[in-house]
Amino acid sequence: MDLDLPGETRALQLAARDFARHELLPAERELDAVTDPGSAYTSDTYRRVMALAHELGLHKMAISEPAGGLGRDTLCVVVVLEELAAAGAGLASRLLVAPVPALAIDRFGLAERHPTYKEYLEEFTADTTGTRGGAWAITEPDVGSDIFTFHDPSIHFATGAVRAERGAGGYRISGAKSAFVSNGYLADCFLLMAAVDSTVGMEGTGIFLVPADTPTITRGKPLDKIGLRALNQAEVFFDGTEVPEEFLVFQPGPGYEAVLDWIVTQGNTHVAALALGVARAAYEHAFAYAHERVQGGRAIAEHQLVAMKLFQAYRSIEAARGLVWRSAWLIDQGRPDRQVTFAARTLACQACLQVTNHAMEILGGYGISRENPVEKLTRDARPLQVMDGTIDRVSLLAAAHLAV
Ligand SMILES: Cc1cc2nc3c(=O)[nH]c(=O)nc-3n(C[C@H](O)[C@H](O)[C@H](O)COP(=O)(O)OP(=O)(O)OC[C@H]3O[C@@H](n4cnc5c(N)ncnc54)[C@H](O)[C@@H]3O)c2cc1C
Numbered sequence: 001m002d003l004d005l006p007g008e009t010r011a012l013q014l015a016a017r018d019f020a021r022h023e024l025l026p027a028e029r030e031l032d033a034v035t036d037p038g039s040a041y042t043s044d045t046y047r048r049v050m051a052l053a054h055e056l057g058l059h060k061m062a063i064s065e066p067a068g069g070l071g072r073d074t075l076c077v078v079v080v081l082e083e084l085a086a087a088g089a090g091l092a093s094r095l096l097v098a099p100v101p102a103l104a105i106d107r108f109g110l111a112e113r114h115p116t117y118k119e120y121l122e123e124f125t126a127d128t129t130g131t132r133g134g135a136w137a138i139t140e141p142d143v144g145s146d147i148f149t150f151h152d153p154s155i156h157f158a159t160g161a162v163r164a165e166r167g168a169g170g171y172r173i174s175g176a177k178s179a180f181v182s183n184g185y186l187a188d189c190f191l192l193m194a195a196v197d198s199t200v201g202m203e204g205t206g207i208f209l210v211p212a213d214t215p216t217i218t219r220g221k222p223l224d225k226i227g228l229r230a231l232n233q234a235e236v237f238f239d240g241t242e243v244p245e246e247f248l249v250f251q252p253g254p255g256y257e258a259v260l261d262w263i264v265t266q267g268n269t270h271v272a273a274l275a276l277g278v279a280r281a282a283y284e285h286a287f288a289y290a291h292e293r294v295q296g297g298r299a300i301a302e303h304q305l306v307a308m309k310l311f312q313a314y315r316s317i318e319a320a321r322g323l324v325w326r327s328a329w330l331i332d333q334g335r336p337d338r339q340v341t342f343a344a345r346t347l348a349c350q351a352c353l354q355v356t357n358h359a360m361e362i363l364g365g366y367g368i369s370r371e372n373p374v375e376k377l378t379r380d381a382r383p384l385q386v387m388d389g390t391i392d393r394v395s396l397l398a399a400a401h402l403a404v
Contacts, residue, residue: 003325009076015056016080020087023052028088031230032376037222041185041232049091050130058084058095059133060102060125067106068125074266074328078273082321085277086284089380090230092277093387096270097182097231098133099124100263101189101209104249107262114246116211120189134212135187136263137162137177137236144178145393147193148264150202150257157195157202162238164194164206164248171196171248173208173241182387185222185234188212192238193260196252207250207259208243216241227379265336267388269327272341272348275384276321279348279355282377283313286359289366300362309358316351323347342398346391349384356381 005013027049034040053059061077063069072080084092102124105111111118124132138147140161149155157163162175173194177184190210197204210217220235250259287310290301300306323344330337356378360367367374385391 005075005079009072009079012061012070012072012076013079013083016058016083019052019056019058020083023049024084024091025087028091028230029373029376032090033370034229037224037229037232038185040230041222046230047130050094051128052130053091053095054130054132055128059099059127059130061099063099063102063106063121063125067111067121069106073332074269075325075332078269078324078328081270081273082277082280085274086281087277088230089274089278089384090228092274093228093231094133094183096274097135098187100136101134101191104191104209104259108249108259110209110249113249114244117209120211131186132188133183133186134189134191135181135183135236136191137181137184138193139178139180141176141178141235145390146202147260148389148393148397150205150260153201153203155201156198157205161198162192162194163198164196164208166196167242170242170244171208173210173238173243175238177236177238179220179223179235180233180386181236182231182233184236185219185232187236190217190236194238196248200252203256204252205256206248206252207256208247209249210241210243210247214241214243226382227376228383229379261336261338264388265327265331265338265341268341268345268394269324269331271384271387272320272324272327272345274387275345275348275352275381276317276324278377278380278384279313279317279320279352282352282356282359282374283310283317285372285374285377286310286313286362290362293364306362309362313351313355313358316347316355320344320348320351339398339401342394345388346395346398349381349391352381352384 027045030045031040057070060069061072065071102121105117105121146155164171164173192208192210193205196206216239218237223233290306291299293300327341327344359374360378366372
């Protein structure tokens with residue numbers, strides 16, 4: 001078993017590290033400090049850094065080469081995401097989410113289904129302006145963790161949820177998606193889950209792919225949040241949005257479960273990689289500081305309790321990385337495994353919380369200063385506990401599966 005990264009992956013990892021340190025880090029810190037998130041996402045800094053990321057192809061890593069992407073495997077994507085997140089987890093999250101509609105078109109051969117999709121995929125992969133990118137919208141104001149309960153017919157989309165009613169030649173979509181939709185404020189296309197047949201509960205969900213410039217689609221104001229502030233998130237409203245029949249790309253039923261599984265497994269593996277990056281950055285800052293700061297006549301790294309916290313951080317990061325890579329590797333082998341993925345996600349996110357907390361403690365009073373990068377990392381660790389399913393919900397799902 002060869003645990004060395006393949007040469008191509010290593011090369012992209014180093015390119016991403018260089019970009020992350022020199023471009024992403026200063027941009028992320030600047031955007032994080034902007035009080036009004038709306039102005040951050042329309043700023044020159046945001047536009048410039050996204051354009052640079054797209055020029056490097058970081059928005060299309062997993063899209064196949066024939067479709068204009070880099071054709072990288074999931075292992076490569078998680079390795080790169082860790083590098084990006086170590087410098088700027090908010091912008092890394094945007095790069096992770098924005099390709100979802102294009103990936104779905106590529107992976108499920110949807111370009112054949114409608115000219116709009118073929119055009120979208122071509123334009124997305126060719127984009128070097130950093131302005132193209134979509135979102136996936138499943139959660140709703142009253143439907144959060146319940147997205148996972150699609151086998152339970154008693155769990156329905158709540159009143160006011162996004163519904164798709166069949167009419168002559170198409171569907172009419174109405175309702176609101178939650179303020180958490182990542183890239184929802186700027187997305188140009190939505191992979192949208194909507195109730196087509198709510199009498200059978202969540203299993204009656206169909207998946208639509210809808211260009212965001214379709215009339216009657218509007219957005220809320222961007223979410224103002226504790227961490228990942230450089231990631232734009234916003235509510236999305238559908239007010240009788242008319243779409244052709246072909247825009248329902250996955251019918252309700254067994255196909256829905258398979259696609260949701262694909263998204264959840266990929267998504268949780270990717271979120272785990274973001275958490276790894278944040279944890280690693282906190283560890284590196286704490287390690288450097290602990291060797292510089294002298295108290296009691298010696299570097300604080302030589303005090304046993306500080307040394308122990310550093311070792312625990314190192315150990316948790318290494319252990320989580322091992323699981324994240326395994327989860328990615330299984331996906332690449334065509335054997336995605338939700339148990340492994342959920343173990344990776346929860347371990348990486350728990351490590352992220354603990355390592356950022358310990359790093360803050362090691363930095364003493366300096367740790368709480370906004371001048372210090374560790375303060376931001378502790379804030380970024382929080383939303384990662386919820387993104388793509390709360391840690392508790394995901395752990396419970398995994399535990400229930402173990403008992404079968
Ligand atoms: C950074 C970030 C990015 C996101 N990106 C997207 C996105 O791109 N698209 C999208 O559609 N959504 C997105 N989300 C939404 C995310 O998937 C939901 O926030 C998440 O699934 C939890 O739903 P909720 O916030 O409604 O919490 P709730 O489901 O209301 O949970 C509240 C609390 O109850 C607990 N709980 C709920 N159900 C159970 C249960 N059965 N057993 C035990 N405990 C339970 C939870 O663990 C939690 O502690 C994002 C969220 C964040 C924070």
